Amino acid sequence: MTKNARYILEIINESKSHLTAEQIYLLLKEKNRTIAQATVYNNLSCLYQQGLIRKISVEGQPDRYDNVIRHDHLICRKCGKISDITLKDLTAILQSQISVPILSYDLKINYICNTCLEQERTDHHENTKKSF
Amino acid sequence: MTKNARYILEIINESKSHLTAEQIYLLLKEKNRTIAQATVYNNLSCLYQQGLIRKISVEGQPDRYDNVIRHDHLICRKCGKISDITLKDLTAILQSQISVPILSYDLKINYICNTCLEQERTDHHENTKKSF
DNA sequence: ATTAGAATTAGAATAATTCTAAAAATTAAT
DNA sequence: ATTAATTTTTAGAATTATTCTAATTCTAAT
Numbered sequence: 001m002t003k004n005a006r007y008i009l010e011i012i013n014e015s016k017s018h019l020t021a022e023q024i025y026l027l028l029k030e031k032n033r034t035i036a037q038a039t040v041y042n043n044l045s046c047l048y049q050q051g052l053i054r055k056i057s058v059e060g061q062p063d064r065y066d067n068v069i070r071h072d073h074l075i076c077r078k079c080g081k082i083s084d085i086t087l088k089d090l091t092a093i094l095q096s097q098i099s100v101p102i103l104s105y106d107l108k109i110n111y112i113c114n115t116c117l118e119q120e121r122t123d124h125h126e127n128t129k130k131s132f
Numbered sequence: 133m134t135k136n137a138r139y140i141l142e143i144i145n146e147s148k149s150h151l152t153a154e155q156i157y158l159l160l161k162e163k164n165r166t167i168a169q170a171t172v173y174n175n176l177s178c179l180y181q182q183g184l185i186r187k188i189s190v191e192g193q194p195d196r197y198d199n200v201i202r203h204d205h206l207i208c209r210k211c212g213k214i215s216d217i218t219l220k221d222l223t224a225i226l227q228s229q230i231s232v233p234i235l236s237y238d239l240k241i242n243y244i245c246n247t248c249l250e251q252e253r254t255d256h257h258e259n260t261k262k263s264f
Numbered sequence: 265a266t267t268a269g270a271a272t273t274a275g276a277a278t279a280a281t282t283c284t285a286a287a288a289a290t291t292a293a294t
Numbered sequence: 295a296t297t298a299a300t301t302t303t304t305a306g307a308a309t310t311a312t313t314c315t316a317a318t319t320c321t322a323a324t
Contacts, residue, residue, distance in 0.1 A: 002271065021311080036273045041312065043271095048191075057189035059180070060281090062311055077235055087229050090222065094241060097219050103209055103242040109226060110235040134290090134302065153280080168304045173281065175302095192312095194280055 004035060005043045012053050018064040018082050056106065058082060072107040078116035085109070136167060137175045144185050150196040150214050188238065190214060204239040210248035217241070 001009075011027055012019065019027070025040045044065060047053045056064045056073060058080055071086040087107070095102050112120070133141075143159055144151065151159070157172045176197060179185045188196045188205060190212055203218040219239070227234050244252070 004272080034273095036275095038274080038313080039272055045313095055191040057191050059187040059189050059195055063191055074230075074232075085230065087226060090225075093222075093225075094219060094239075098206075098217065098241070098243075100206075100243050103244070105242065106238075106240045107226075108238045109230065110237060111230075111232050112235070136303080166304095168306095170282080170305080171303055177282095 002043070004033075004039055005047060007033065008040065008043045009047055009052060012047075012065050013067045018056060018066055020062045020064055022062065024065070051103075054104075054106070056082065056108075058108075068104075072109065074113075075108050075110050076113035076116055077110045078112055078119070081113050081115075083113075134175070136165075136171055137179060139165065140172065140175045141179055141184060144179075144197050145199045150188060150198050152194045152196055154194065156197070183235075186236075186238070188214065188240075190240075200236075204241065206245075207240050207242055208245035208248055209242045210244055210251070213245050213247075215245075 007028060008024060011024055021037070021040050021044055024044070025035065025037050028035045028040070044053070048055055048065075052068065054066050054068055056066055058064070058075055061080060064082070070089060071084050074083040074085050075081070090105065090107070091102060094105060139160060140156060143156055153169070153172050153176055156176070157167065157169050160167045160172070176185070180187055180197075184200065186198050186200055188198055190196070190207055193212055196214070202221060203216050206215040206217050207213070222237065222239070223234060226237060
């Protein structure tokens with residue numbers, strides 16, 4: 001594993017958020033390492049193929065990268081916000097229903113986050129007022 | 133709902149595969165409807181927001197669209213192939229662990245498909261041979 | 265030190281999607 | 295039916311994310 005790959009893996013493992021390739025690139029530049037975007041992409045692909053990181057793709061957003069410690073994601077259907085949540089491991093339940101070996105699974109749970117719920121409530125209220 | 137939206141929804145609901153926006157556009161053209169790509173994208177966004185279709189994003193691939201009948205997906209980690217699989221509904225199990233209401237969930241199970249397994253076996257064999 | 269192979273680079277190229285502003289179609293009001 | 299208002303569609307430009315390319319730099323073994 002190259003130095004850059006190690007740095008990138010470290011950033012992903014230490015981050016609490018779900019970074020995009022772009023964000024990782026910027027973080028590396030901040031830490032005054034000179035690195036090209038292509039290198040970030042290269043290494044991310046590499047790390048992903050080796051199963052050292054995972055990719056989470058939320059529609060309308062660039063791919064995001066995450067550590068491989070088992071956890072699931074809550075996705076707000078309004079604003080696209082991603083939050084971590086650790087639910088009971090489902091591997092056994094799933095594997096019992098599938099004959100081929102499961103490598104891993106990605107579970108995204110769609111909901112509406114509090115901010116958007118609040119927003120919705122306010123909007124609705126305003127509409128109601130307007131219609132009088 | 134506009135005529136185009138209806139057509140697009142129909143195509144998605146009737147398709148057994150997981151179509152991209154591009155593929156939907158081409159299908160519509162085949163059925164000699166004149167339609168612009170932008171219209172396909174517009175309507176897909178619309179249908180998605182209304183919860184009438186779902187989007188499945190597999191890394192390295194353009195977004196794909198699917199019907200909302202509950203089912204899960206098997207994703208081959210080597211070639212990216214997507215297959216449908218209907219596993220036991222997990223909503224109750226998940227909801228019991230989450231306080232906010234779940235709208236829906238997307239479950240992608242990573243595995244290696246038969247073709248890729250075969251491929252791997254062959255490659256390995258060749259490597260072995262070569263190394264002599 | 266020399267060299268082969270791998271990693272990195274900057275920038276071009278590509279692919280998917282969104283934006284824009286005008287045109288066409290649909291709907292509602294007269 | 296005619297006009298006006300609104301919605302949908304359109305073609306093409308613009309943007310964004312990502313990959314490709316070919317040259318350069320680094321690394322590690324001789």
